[in-house]
Amino acid sequence: MKNDNNEPRGHLSHWKCYYQTFRKALEDEAFREGVSRATTNYEKGIVSLLARHPESEIWAREVRDIKERSIQQLSSLLKTAKDTFEDKGVVVIVVKDKIEALSVFDEIIGSGKVIVKGKSMTTEEIRLRQHLMERGNEVWETDLGEFIIQLLNDRPMHVVTPSLHVPRERVAQVFTKYMATKLDPRDVNAMVLAAREFLREKYYQADFGILGANVISANDGVILSIHNEGNIRFSGVMPDNLIFFTGIEKIVPTFEDAMKVALVTSRYSKYKVAGYYDVWGASDDFKSRNVHLILLDNGRSRMIKDNDFREAAYCLRCGACMYTCPVFKIIAGNFGGSTYVGGIGAIWTWFVETEATATPAVFSCLNDGSCKIQCPIDIDIPQMILKLKERIVNDQSDR
């Protein structure tokens, strides 16, 4: 039984849903194999990468300091960002929640448009693709992993590798269906090529590009995106209209700060150097285009004001903590909320979704500490999970 917000209703209903969902994952051998392969590859790769590049840890400590300072002065950074981006011809809008965000998108885009999207957890948070499609738009995810998720009508299982649980056989099957070409699951390159060809046409047709942001410099008015496939560059350059959509916590003071954040994010995602680091807004290009920057709060201010949880807002979304989490290794993104996954995802879910949704995830955390050890900026996820448990049981005791 579900309520008006399509959430389960009834005594311990969230627990029941959570249990049933992860049980399915436990029994799905292909899912388990995909997750195991991805997490093991990450672990072996990151150990070797960090051993070869010990400077990464020094950068990571600097980034921790940048994030602490940035969150501390977020109100003034938001104001600065608004001024600098508006000077460059960008329309800046700060939205308080999902409803307001979707309404702003409706106003800008309307219906009947073709839209190409970069991968963005913030758009997942408000279910933007689904919403825009319901409004009569044609929307395409251009990140290969996210494209697979879209075609399968699935949900991302990881912030960096959203389709890590999908075996190539299933990809070949769905691509064959959509692209009307028989694809061999052993030929990964052919599948990548097929997706590129399919999406290339969409870039040319697109009225709007929607991109997330890995980090924003307030003082310099630039946005940084990290990607590996070139899709973000296409999505940002080809359409006349461009919308950047991200959380307010992504703002840092300077371009140098932003570059350091981008380097550490990609390094701990297991890339010595990522495929592309795009800097948007450095030239006068935006003045001749219709560009929006929409910044979402949706519980982030509440998280930042709460001393016990402010640290969660420092998260770079590199995904390192998830790959090394023993629970994630078994059930992947079924551990966490409906958007943000893993231990850090359980904490984020508490603030950006509902406390009830977060509760079973909080109690499925082992508190073993592997996430904190892997986190480049030493976010104390286990401690915050314990604090949430305290709030849950105390809330119950008070009633």
Next chain:
Amino acid sequence: MKAFPEILSFIRDMIMQYHSPLGLSPNTLGSWCQKPNNSLDGKKSKKVLYSGGLHVMMAIIDRLRHVLPLMMKDPSKEGRIKLLRKFTFINKRTLPMLSWHAKLKEIPRKALEILHYLGHEDITCLPEEPYNGSLLLELGFKQDAVAYGEFLRDYFKEQNVEEIIVIDPHTFEMLAHFYPQNVKEFDFKVVLIHDLLLRHLDAFRMQKDSSSIRVTYHDPCIYSKRLSNPIIEQPREIMSQINGLELIEAFNHGRRSRCCGGPVELLFLELSKEISRDRLEHLSQTGARMIMTSCPICYISFNRVKKRADEFIIKDLIEFLHENLVKRGHFS
């Protein structure tokens, strides 16, 4: 609307009321402590070896492996837990435990025998052992954990205890860190057995009577990742004294060690078992025949997911040291 399953409040109530999550009496939890050799019969002891009730409790849980899935499979099904509440009166007497994992239950006694052999004859034990309280903290009942710490403090003070020797990570974390930081006058000297063993490394420089054995060590999470001063090298230093013991490290060891899955078994037993299997698989990739650890929860978590009884030998470090001293004729 209630936010969490009945089993959590049940466990909390059992610990607060009966001083044991399973409702076992302190006599049962302390049943490894045999009179008159180990406990100072009738006398007050200053130094005690305290197991936190964990070894006996896990030894019993191991034998409940077929019953537990009925109670703990799906946290949203609460009927059986509510029914169980009606039978908690049985805790009032010491249960005659006909079935438990005998080797695990005996580890605290073996630890005490080793310490006596090493010359620490002033260390004794308590035939009535309340539980260490760690589940209260892990499940979020911090206020109850503080109150429970006050009870433990008073209990130890009544027994005239000044120094407590602990042998597992959960008891160590509670007694050496949480209670001193949160409970007034919880001022006992808490010593981890590894520190005592390290003072007597010569005693363990033993020749094994058989050919070499390949061993891998599973680091418990509290020792390797949760403590600000991790306990990673200490067990390895002790193991390095044993001739014929070939330590083969898993890819994930030390700070990168992975959890045994035990902490989520109360709510998500199937998930817990899958995590245990995954970790066991990684450990088995070393080619070692023996998996050594220092935590009764890890011990049982691995033991219950072994495919065959002879697949691996799972041992606690203390159990291993004791066996070797027995072979050398130091104990009967």
